[in-house]
Amino acid sequence: MKRGEKAVLILIALLVGGGMARSLFQSEVKHDHDIPFYSTAAPDVARDAMDLYRKFGCKDCHTLWTMKDMLQSVPAPMMDGIGSLRSEAWLYDYLSATNPQAIIPSRLKPEYRMPSYASQSEQDRHTLARYLASLKVQDWYLEQTKKAEYEKLTGMKYKQ
């Protein structure tokens, strides 16, 4: 093989190899631009639950759909993906508890803690629990979501 031919072959090998490496790399990082959160709720459940969510001031403390209230300063866990961490039954019991801190102890000042919604109607608590349970996270972001929840609840670093 002539020197010139060899150089051309090497160049082709580099281009092909580089292209393959790049596409492998891209398929790994492509998730960065995807939103990992989604809901499986029927539209009427979502609408009713979001009305309650606003009415009961959940959005004053919690982030949902990665939207944060501008004035929000409470380090409460986000609701995105919560349905992959908690079951509907658990969420209903938590919203129905007269003392939610007996279920999840709080590290925060009393005014920032999760309030009790026990006095709200059973139907409203059901609608909220059902909707929260429908808020899922894609598998590839589950560990990140667990980490974020753990760090919000405990104020400590998450160790796997």
Ligand code: HEC
């Ligand atoms: C005053 C702020 C505040 C309001 C209002 C509030 N929360 Fe919370 N919530 C918290 C905090 C803080 C926690 C973490 C536990 C604690 O510190 O009491 C929490 C915990 C939770 C959890 C458990 C999260 C987990 O990691 O398992 C759920 C579910 C929840 N809240 C849903 C709601 C819903 C639904 C509403 C409205 C009906 C609401 N919260 C209103 C502050 C609030």
